[in-house]
Amino acid sequence: MDWQKDKELLVRLRRLHTKNKPSKDFVETLRARLEYQTNLVVHKRSRLFRPIQYGLGLASIFALLLYLFAPSMHKEALPPMSSYPTKQEFIAKPPVEVADKQKQQQEQKQQPVSKQPISLKDSPIQKQTTKGKEQNDVTTPRSATKENRQEPNNPTPKEKALTYLQELGGEDVRGYQINPALSAPARGYIFMNRMVNGIPFLADSYKVELDESGQIEQSTITKNTDTNLKFPLPQQAISKATATQLFMKNMRLVYQGDEKPRLTYEFNFSGYIDAVSGQVREAKEEEQGQQSSKPIPIVAQSKKLIAHTPEEVVRILQQEFGIAVFGPNATDDAGSTENYKQYSWQMEEGKILKVETLDGQIMGFRISSPDEKDANASTNAIHKELTGTATRIIERYMDANTKELQLIDVKKAGLTQTYQFIRSHQGIPVINRSYSVTLDTITEKVIGLDLGYSLQGPATLPDKSKAMTPEAAAAIYLKERPLSLVYTMLEDKKQQKVTPHLVYQIYYHDTPRLYVDAVTGEVIR
Secondary structure, eight states, rough: OOHHHHHHHHHHHHHHHSSSSHHHHHHHHHHHHHHHHHHHHEEEHHHHHHHHHHHHHHHHHHHHHHHHHOTTOOOOOOOOOOOOOOOHHHSSSSHHHHHHHHHHHHHHHHOOOOOOOOOOOHHHHHHHHHHHHHHHHHSSOOOOOOOOOOTTTTTHHHHHHHHHEEEEEEEEGGGEOTTTTTOOOGGGGGEEEEEEEEEEEEEEEOOOOOOOESSSEEEEEEOOOOOOOOOOOOOOOOHHHHHHHHHTTTTTEEEOSSSSSSEEEEEEEOSSTTTTOOEEEOOGGGGGGOOOOOOEEEOOOOOBBBSSSHHHHHHHHHHHHHHOOOOOOOOOOTOOOOOOOOEEEEEEGGEEEEEEEEETEEEEEEOGGGGGGGGTOOOOOHHHHHHHHHHHHHHHHTTOOOOEEEEEEOOOOOEEEEEEEEETTTTTEEEEEEEEEEEEETOOOEEEOOOOOOOOOOOOOOOGGGGGOOHHHHHHHHHHOOEEEEEEEETTTTEEEEEEEEHHHHOOOSSSOOEEEETTTEEEE
């Protein structure tokens, strides 16, 4: 085996490397054979050419010294020495690896360095950082500074929620938009509605919510798959100004607060305004506010029902209301405290008497009987007379500062009627608490009384002449909770089925009850 054959073998190996990569077993076997043959050749040549090699080595050293120290010679690069490996290198590394390394070095030298265009907005610091980053890609990696470190794996709650929604809905999510009135993107709460005619359709939505740790807490999909739905056109809708006027019909002035009463506007609107017909539709009956009624003038007597013991309670009930208490002694209920007491008596005919006291004053009592829900009794004929009776009874125990009451509710249950009142000032209701009287419809005797659990303080109520206009208060309210035009599914009484309706609606995040101070304009929740 001579050098010419070695050269041909290297050429073949290089050509083989540029094509399909040989298997690992083939490479290992070939390397072992080459190492063996090379050792034999080198061993033989070492005997014959050792003097020649020694002489060539001395000549090479002399030529190198002459090049370094001769001033008349140009320091040009020496011609490359033979690319064939030495004995040690050839044994240590197979020819295939040597060829690979040479090829990689040539490719790196020939590969042009791409220059990124620098924006006019880039600062010198940013340019320097970019340059350093390009160097790091080629040389040893460095730890990025805090200013330049990017954390793609730490998305914001909004990005997390949107990514999850995209995975959840896929291409279907493209037809949905984030409803800003119902979303809180900063904490990862996203609510998306399907858009119909550019208007949100509330019956078709995606919702996702993250917990405090950034994990998915819950997700909800509400889909309406009915393809035959007919949506009213937006051109049919009344104007927002008209809807605002309809909204204002559900607001009123009220007093609220005990120690420092305030004159406020209350907005009882909690439903929808049909954008086509202009009809106001309430969402839930229980969300409607108490309606004001005509004030009833009274002469308050400020009478107190003082009773510190069960025996005193029995005496007061006998004197004031003609209620005779017979049977076992009173039972002190488990709900009693040092200042608040609950007493119960078992009476004749299965009746039960319950009395409540606060700081030694009777605040309420009620007698219940088994036939209380008898539906055969009719009391419509004496309704007005009982209203007057109830008013005369309740005015005995009202504070002397109370000049008028408003009747807000009448409940009929069998042979009983309960009349519920609130205080009133200058025709404006005081909504802190209510008072009620329950009467037997046959005997017209008091069988129940509720005077409330708060003292009627002599606090001065603001004068209604200081109140702002309803329009100004409505503007403040609607800035906080604007009217939104949406599609929603409501019952159509004519068709007797649920159909899409175009409505003006107010979104409520916490409670439909929101007040505006009629004097200062402050929003009160």
